[in-house]
Amino acid sequence: MILQTSQLTKKFGGNVAVKDVSFSIQQGKVNAIIGPNGAGKSTFFNLITGIHPPTEGQIFYKGEEITKYPANKIAELGLARTFQTTNLFERATVFDNVVVGHRLRTKSNLFDAIFRTKRLKREEETCKEKALEVLDFTGLSNVSDQLVANISQEEKKRVAFALALATEPEIVFLDEPTAGVNPDETEELALLIKKMAEKGLTVCLIEHKMQMIMSLADQIMVLNYGEKIAEGTPEEIKNNEEVIKAYLGGGSASA
Structure with a gap:
């Protein structure tokens, strides 16, 4: 258990x-x-x-x-969680919504953001790679560049799944x-x-x-x-x- x-x-x-x-x-x-x-x-x-x-x-x-x-x-x-109603950024793309999920696993701080350090750039690439991986797993690759506001309710459910999966x-x-x-x-x-x-x-x-x-x-x-x-x-x-x-x-x- x-x-x-x-x-x-x-x-x-x-x-x-x-x-x-x-x-x-x-x-x-x-x-x-x-x-x-x-x-x-x-x-x-x-x-x-x-x-x-x-x-x-x-x-x-x-x-x-x-x-x-x-x-x-x-x-x-x-431990990842989805909700009865999808809590997504409606005016952002499917891809950008999912990228956010993997930031839970990053270590970059304000210093990294201000000076665009190698660590920040490396972690940004890792987040993008993880997003592409879970979008493929959840069957969303074909709508990754669409705004969440423009996709179906079933696809929004999949985005919520993908966001949870991106946290590993x-x-x-x-x-x-x-x-x-x-x-x-x-x-x-x-x-x-x-x-x-x-x-x-x-x-x-x-x-x-x-x-x-x-x-x-x-x-x-x-x-x-x-x-x-x-x-x-x-x-x-x-x-x-x-x-x-x-x-x-x-x-x-x-x-």
Whole structure:
């Protein structure tokens, strides 16, 4: 297991968004988190990636406790994140958006920028090479010089994937990666996620499209009202009475 949470809890005032969730992410696999709307899935992602500090509990990455680490430190360790809505520079090209991702791995400072040092020039070339590599991997080479504002929603999803991959992560957290795209595009993005896992990356995703999850995930955790109600293989989850009850019984009230 590459990452574990132990009794992770997050309270917003009197509202408990995540309650005592213990979960292990399997290395090199596609790990999925599902649950009704408002079940605490995105909040759980936010706790792991340092966007919100947990109220209680612990997070371990490769045996190191990272519970109190800020988001930038967690990203440097190799945890990348995409969001439900794509956070991209709309008036910049696809290529320029992706170049930004690899700057996380550079060492140049203000001195290098002012005097255009050899280190800066070398790192700029490295960033460009990494951008070209991930654009090819994500199938975006043909639109690399287009403005993000002018490409399709499915292509914007791929740019978000590419930006995350440019940081050279070990785990990629995908928050509803196929939201807002049609069934054919969903299938294409699912193939890209599978390709990422086959490359050796660990993937953890939140998704509402059950057919996709059941065919793609190696293991699934189910949240409802902020609590873990089930964990297992797609087949085990499909036949779990608590899961069936949670979905047929409607959504959750948690944030």
